[in-house]
Amino acid sequence: MKIAIAGTGYVGFVTAVCLAEHGHQVTCVDVDKQKIDSLNRYGKALIYEKDLDALMEKNKERLTYTTDYASAYKDAEIIFIGVGTPEKRDGSANLNYVYAVAMQIAETAERECVVVVKSTVPIGTNERVEKLIREHRPEGAAPLHVASNPEFLSQGTAVHDTLHASRIVMGVEDEYSKAKLTELYKDFAAPKIITNRRSAEMIKYASNDFLALKISYINEIANLCEEIGADIEDVAKGMGYDKRIGSKFLRAGIGYGGSCFPKDTKALHWLSDYHEQELKTVKAAIEVNDHQKLKLIRKAHKYYEDLEGVTVAVLGLTFKPGTDDLREAPSLTNIPMLLEEGAIVKVYDPVGMERFKEHYPTQVKYCKSAEEALDGAELCLILTDWPKIKEIPIARYAELMDKAIILDGRNCYELDEVRVGGVTYDSVGRITVH
Template sequence: MKITIAGTGYVGLVTGVCLADVGHTITCFDIDERKIQELNGGKSPIYEPGLEDLITKNLEAKRLHFTSEPEQAYADADCIFIAVGTPENEDGSANLSYVEQAAIMISEYIHKDTVIVVKSTVPVGTNERIARIIKERVDPSINIEVASNPEFLREGSAIHDTFNGDRIVIGTESQETAQLLRSIYEPLNIPIVTTDIRSAEMIKYASNAFLATKISFINEIANLCEKTGANIEEVAEGMGYDKRIGNQFLRAGIGYGGSCFPKDTKALNYLAKQYDFDFRILESVINVNKYQKDKLFLKAKELFQDFTGKKVTVLGLAFKPNTDDIREAPSIDIIESLLKENAQITVFDPIAMGNVEELFHDKINYANSALEAIQEADMVFIVTEWREIKELTLAQYKESMAQPVIFDGRNCYPLHEAKELGIQYYSIGRKPVE
């Protein structure tokens, strides 16, 4: 069976590489020729632990191919996965133009029965739209089946997640298509849930909205802890032992970011509005997150008032550790707020610095290490809990900074240590050390 993946981003590339690794013949197609060139040279355009090794291994085994030629990608494919981006439109809805363009391009090249699998996260009803787009354009004698197969991998552990996912969701109205997709995924040995197409589309949004709710919920408990004198770390630990609650996604912080939760919560809310449904919980989840992202900056503003000429360090730029993705990262909001206040900003991230440099150029300074970044700083914001950042000791902050004031959005250090060292330390859901 010939499988093609359209879009070699975080999802398409990882899916393609992992399916090749379990023995399938995979062609990965992208309209970005530079990416394809890099990939053919064995270089990954994105950072994902273990990815480059798997690319090289499967290129050498000739199971994996990269191309920017649509004919080569689509003409002979039995099954085409669409894994292009579905970013946010200004009104919060999902931008489906990339998915639609991919569908139009596919329809120009296929000339035999083909299964089209939509892996991109798309609102309920989109698979039907994609089916219409393709069927309207191809010869009526060609049978086109469309299936929804949403993706649940997490950046930073995408390969592990693909090989060890909790479930695979297949939404289709056709037994045959379900069987074909089962056979593709069989080597992964992961439970498969088969549903109708609309339910599969909804499962993805409902799952992300639920996880975002858990994050906003614990962040609100953290905010209440700050007012009442309770400690969020202890509260979350005590809650997490309850199996009905579970201990994951109970880490209070400075809000969720990344390429999925922010846009998917908004897209689901938009969808609800289209159906005249007032999704009150989701609306609150989104608003809580907006506040949470500004929280550390607002605290600093309350303390310092004027940032002009202040040396401010931002540690951690990616939206979470082990990825270079800075989409909707809280660090970006903090840097933008600080720039408006004329602060002198120095940043450090082990992997995501290049992406941030493309945004801010020479408006901010880029350090080579966390330790270098905090030298002579008037205040430090800890935004992403990379190992390289957590390894800095509070004593090093004390020695290196002009004045030791830390705003820690990830609760990296024990309060008593900050107190013993005389560091002004503001974290999330815990008493300030002043």
């Protein structure tokens, strides 16, 4: 099929490459000229995601990149909207990018086609997109149909999650959309849920918010474990064997980040409040997460009354391993606080440093390895559980650091491993090992 995708970000680009892998002809559209020029010139993904470059190379004959949206939309059979829906000041979702694309499609699509909203959007947005299209459609133009097809990929495993989706949700209000989307996804083995657009929009928010809730819940239990001498790793393991609970998303740490959970919890909470049906559980999840993000800074003051002049190694900058994405990463709240307190900050991340430099070009020292960051440090904060960080033998901290105080926000090590002497290992929801 001939597909156009508006938005060449984490979702739009991965979707494009995976649909090309399934034999579709895909045109990626973006307003960011630099992005499109770079994709055309170098033929390499602009985001870090496992297997993406290889799949892009394999399917390059079926992929094109352009800023000229009219040329992409005019004869597409399906047009995806995969642009950002960032958080507004009041917590609601900013839909300006979605609406801008809808109007561009209305003005330029020449054949009958399905406009598929893949961006995460509040309940009722598909209807507004349809209305906007109707208002901006030239008289006598071919009909455009609007359908919802939310995305569930996880950064770090985005290609796998798309090719082997847990489910494909199609929110449709007409037979044309249903037939087209069914045809598009016919070779995907995932369970297909065909429902109305509002339910599809809700499935996405309810799923993300449930996962965020699970994380905040385990983090609160972890905080209590620390106080009462229980071990959160064993507690989570014991809980996870119960199939009704499941073991996923029971990893205690310093909270969720990324481009989805923080904004999607706030957006659904805003919407529930607006409808006077406040989701109190979601509100609590947000509050717990905000508090959890700064847990390591609070812990740091157990060891140093004042961080002025203290050399701090920060391992991990991205919001999770497997991605270069820094959106809502704990590094962006913790490092400014360290700097504000006068700490000397040395950082290491296997892939996130270039993006971090855009925020802090000179204020921190960028290190080529974790060892370089640890060398001479008096405190270490582990913010991301990259394999490269987890595999550092604990004895190396003792050898390299001036004072080997490790605050592990991701529980990267077993407590048995850290009893090597010479280190203080303080993690989340477990006893501190000295």
